[in-house]
Amino acid sequence: MDKLLALNMFVETVRCGGYSAAARKLGIATSSVTRQVAALEADLGAVLLSRSTRHNTPTDAGANYFERAVSILEAVAHADSLVSDRGEARGRLRISVPVEFGRRVIAPHIGRFLATYPELNVSLSLSDEIIDLSKERVDVSVRLGTAVSSDDIVCKPVGQFERWIVGSPSYLVQARLPETPLDLLEHPCLKFDYGSAQQNWQFRKGDELFSVAVTGRLQSNNADILREAALDDQGLTLLADWLVMDDVREGKLTRVLPDFQVNPGNANASINVMFLPNHRGSSRIRVFVEFLQELLSHR
Template sequence: MLGSEPANRASFRLIGISGVSMDKLLALRTFVATVRCGGFSTAARQLGLATSSVTRAVNALEQELGCVLLNRNTRQISVSEAGRDYFERALAILDALDEADAAVTDNGEEVRGRLAVSVPVEFARRIIAPHLGELLERHPQLELTLRVTDEVVDLLSERVDLALRLGSSIVSDDVVSQRVGSFTRWLVASPQYLARTSPIEHPDALQAHTCLQYDYGSPAHYWRFEQDGTTLQVPVTGSLRSNNADILRQAAVAGQGVALLSDWLVRDDVDSGKLQRLLPDYEVAPGPHEGTIHLLYLPNHRGSKRIAAFSEFLQALLQR
């Protein structure tokens, strides 16, 4: 049974970084990964370790500190009050070490070191993945981690160096936002769907159609159209919503309705005749989300050669 020493015992041991052994740093990384992943087995997969090794490392850390960091039951774990404080301080130490490593590696002539990049799923698969070899051949000392997710990641807590965002980007003092490109959204439907429905010659006609909608988490859905300075906001309904754009693309190709999707996602389908572009004389955008592409990173990464290398790589792709 672990002791019940004051919770702040977990704090004062992490005030400084000197004297921290490699074993302790590994234990800190293991604990932080376990908290982030919400479990030992998920953290073990992320770290490439056996689940038993992760469990032993956290147990040993608790024994050393003399307090409970993680509350366990047969189904899940939760972070104790001392564990939350320890997590924040451990995270600060690991971030400081990573920043120190990055500062040294970025001082050299070559681009080298670790770079964790978060990219939306389909953009990563269709735009970035086919050309990753070019980036890695150009910078063989770069250690790239590509985290593919459609969720909005927190750069600091999830230890991501760079995040690619499609659509308007919120700029704040806490995050640097670099615009690297833009795209347009196309209104598309399959020939099969159009053959059995009424024609779509004006945005208002969409109110009588099945619209395949991207799920932004809001119950109200509308599509906005602009032409010659006039804006039309059209409410749309349909039987399918998804937070994955490719699911909507596949449904549109299968004749299930009309979709509003990024040009880079459906261009091949339009070229092949699987989809037809509708209302091309209108500029379309759902709600306030503009067709911009941004790279986001923390202010302490300004001047990073690794971030600059990825930014240059991405801009070259988008200019093609």
């Protein structure tokens, strides 16, 4: 039995909640996972997982063993990275980015990144959810807005963006063009879903600060849904400049209140990369961060 291989399959089974899900994540047959975990249990003389038709959950012994197994696998990965991930960028790089940022900013240039680093294998996942880097086995994550403050995560700002309030020209012909932030109270606002029905947009102009509790009938956790609704004359929305810049340039959307900096609630407009502390000095992460910084510098 390959003990490290068995440990990895046991850990993934616990994380995924079952043999089949772990096998899908690892890209192998379910029978391979069950065989390795069974061999590990036989070697230990202990039952690590309880079996059911739907889920495989750790026993008390399995839960204790899982925590130590994770530490062992992380230590091995860290030791490997110290040796193999400090020179030329090579191997697998797992990246997580917000959905529309990935589609609009990174996707048009990913081919150039792959061509520049032919020894890298890239797994690019698009998600607007805040993920657990360790649990999801992600090397580097891009997140927009307020930086994470934690000893468990390295958070590095790599750029800035602006949020623009936009509406379609035809909508703005029907409705009165907002001249002040308070005028938004007279408009249906298309809001990003941050988990609360109530939402304030914060406006700053010099030393002046305004907070407006916007209302509207549409709320979505996908920015492009809000963009499409704005293009379809449904109201005003607050979106990242990189998402609507081309629409504004082509006259499909009009920016309103351009003299104000605007953000939802207390969020800021920074672009951050996040990775685990044991990935400091990783050449794979370094080249991706440099690639992203270069992209953002030419916007």
